[in-house]
Amino acid sequence: MQLFNSVVAHAIPWIPRALVQKMARRYIAGDDINAAVKRLQQLQTQGFCATIDVLGETAATPAQAHNTAAEYLRVLDAIHTYGLHASISVKPTAMGLLLDEDLCERLLTEILQSACRIGASVCMDMEDVRCTQMQIDLFQRLQAHHSDFGLALQAYLRRTYQDIESLAHARNTLRLCKGIYREEAAHLVDNAGRDRNAINPHFLAHLARCFDAGCFVAIATHDAALIDQAVALAHSRGIDRSRFEFQMLLGVSESLRDRLLVQGFGVRIYVPFGKDWYGYSTRRLKENPRIAGHVLRAMLQR
Ligand code: FDA
Numbered sequence: 473m474q475l476f477n478s479v480v481a482h483a484i485p486w487i488p489r490a491l492v493q494k495m496a497r498r499y500i501a502g503d504d505i506n507a508a509v510k511r512l513q514q515l516q517t518q519g520f521c522a523t524i525d526v527l528g529e530t531a532a533t534p535a536q537a538h539n540t541a542a543e544y545l546r547v548l549d550a551i552h553t554y555g556l557h558a559s560i561s562v563k564p565t566a567m568g569l570l571l572d573e574d575l576c577e578r579l580l581t582e583i584l585q586s587a588c589r590i591g592a593s594v595c596m597d598m599e600d601v602r603c604t605q606m607q608i609d610l611f612q613r614l615q616a617h618h619s620d621f622g623l624a625l626q627a628y629l630r631r632t633y634q635d636i637e638s639l640a641h642a643r644n645t646l647r648l649c650k651g652i653y654r655e656e657a658a659h660l661v662d663n664a665g666r667d668r669n670a671i672n673p674h675f676l677a678h679l680a681r682c683f684d685a686g687c688f689v690a691i692a693t694h695d696a697a698l699i700d701q702a703v704a705l706a707h708s709r710g711i712d713r714s715r716f717e718f719q720m721l722l723g724v725s726e727s728l729r730d731r732l733l734v735q736g737f738g739v740r741i742y743v744p745f746g747k748d749w750y751g752y753s754t755r756r757l758k759e760n761p762r763i764a765g766h767v768l769r770a771m772l773q774r
Pocket of ligand 1: 596597598599624626649650651652653668669692693694695696719720721723724725741742
């Protein structure tokens, strides 16, 4: 299966663009903010919260970084105008982290101030290992002045054990995920590059650390076994449901997310939108051969 997924992932650049768009439709709300608002309203009616991601590649110019930031400000306006139960998720490289760190910090500050005015929270997605330390430093500088600001941590990285020590405290919101980037084995916990299940004990260790520290945790996974273990962990430590939520990507594992909602857990859906759908789709497919396999299976089913 792994070989099959890997072959599919390498074939992505040769799949016609129109077909990739068709396949990616379930993962993306649409091209513009109106499509995102419509999708969010549907999710809200069903009882879900959402976090909105503006699609975009690493900014290649300051103008691109400014454009992405401006789009996030429009998203915050829409959240306010339509009374949406939504936060936003930001990628610092899209705001120029690898281009000009000061610019990135200024743009994020503007976004955080605007989010604070309307009472929306912001989460910083965690990107590849080139960015990890820069992002943690940036988060800690900004978080000193902005309370409703969270950070994603990747359980597949060895370093997360050290990182979480300074990040897990009662004031913080942390999102735990397995991690999506193709990293060298030296950065990863044992076997993580070959076996996604190998990440699970580490994910649970970090979750326990967060529970003990008293922070709010977003459990971002579609792994049903891991979710059951997370629920059992919360139960065994007497952690109230108000202290964590589950997060899932739009279009993924919908029956599982519905089940969690029925069981009374908070569930937030990660909703990407934007014209840069091709970059997002192919990056995800290449980065995670497993996802590529899902796409091909979906294609064959159709
Ligand atoms: P795993 O990869 O083991 O998949 C478990 C099961 O989920 C699969 O067997 C399959 O059933 C289902 N599944 C997973 N992906 C699917 C897909 N695309 N289509 C259909 N089914 C699928 N990563 C990162 O590096 N930085 C970040 O900031 C974030 N942020 C983030 C936010 C949210 C809300 C989520 C849900 C995920 C992220 N991620 C992320 C991505 C995350 O690290 C991870 O790569 C994916 O969630 C897939 O891993 P799982 O934990 O679902 O487990």
